Amino acid sequence: MLDVHIEKQLAHFNLTVSLAARNEIIALFGPSGSGKTTILNAISGLTKPDRGHINLKGRRLFHKGKSMPVHERKIGYLFQDYALFPHMTVWKNISYGMKSERFAKELMKELDIEHLAAQYPRNISGGEKQRVALARALATEPDLLLLDEPFSALDEKTRVRAHDELRRIHQLWHIPVILVTHQHEEAEKLADVIYYLEQGQVIRTKEKEPPSVYS
């Protein structure tokens, strides 16, 4: 489904990462500066790897140095600061890249942000911004969802709610999700597979244990 191998020379180390995902949530866990965001940027096309390949759903996003343009990749990207367009209302933000209006409105209902449609991003709370950004990314009906520390700016209560929401959305949606986080608890709770990163290398991976038949 998603098959990635990238190499890129960064300022202090060489990033070399291979990862594969079916329709599951992958967490990239590691300290800041370990190359997590660079991996997301390479997959989305915002930075170009030096070598490697990126395949998604049978499409070649990066192959033998040839890069598919960002806007053709069909990848949803949720930025750490959400990057909501400040000069557009919530609805304009969500409809910016939507495929179908009906689906975008369903998403807003699902994420409980319908009532915010006419608001500007500066007038809504952090948790609401996060949900708007998630709806906006999903409204493009992507083949892959990238989340760059999407919960780091939220307070504890909002974060728990956002975790549950992500899991629920993922069950409905069923596409591969890559979640960058530096909170181990979060990775444990949400991810099917955790990749531990250090200095641009995957030092180990851990798969979620299947739920016990006795519990």
Next chain:
Amino acid sequence: MDYAPLWLSLKTALIATIIVFLAGTFFGRLLARRQFPGKSAVEAIFLLPLVLPPTVVGFALLYIFGKNGFIGKLLIDWFDFQIVFSWYGVLIAAIVVSFPLMYQSAAAAFQQYDPNLERAAKTMGASRWRVFRTISFPLAWPGLLSGIVLTFARALGEFGATLMVAGFIKGVTDTIPLAIYFAVESGNMEAAKTWVFLIIGLGFTAILWLNWWSRKNMQKHIQP
């Protein structure tokens, strides 16, 4: 009183502003977030007309567009078209001296918003042109607008380079600043006074309008 200098000045400043706005916005966006060897040198060349005496700019333009200048000669040989001592000379002088102001405003305007906004739009399937039209341009607009007003004011007030390139030809190249100079020189203080008040009024109105407008529009652009 002959109002030809007023219309000539307004026409020149308006056309120069349109050209400089397009070029300044293009280069401002192009260079705002790009790093490459020689960028400082390119920017220094763009800003040079701002720090040089207008006579030096005029001399350089004569050197390029004059009858024996490398572009001027080609234009005369091929199209029988002469830039110096024509309205086109006035226009080119206005463009060159006002370009740095627009470029600086544009480069700053395109740096002041979060670059992730453009990236987010791209990941949502927007082409480069759509990103520019819907994200970069509206967010940079307040800065671009102040660049437009500065450009217009500078183009309207251009004197030194204009005089060198276009000379003072009544009805052809006599903009308000030139009309003031030659009115004083010929002792016609009343005419000079009229032009002086007119141009002060124009400048004052432009600045007042800009301040009012940006206060009104900034509200919309305050980051969350």
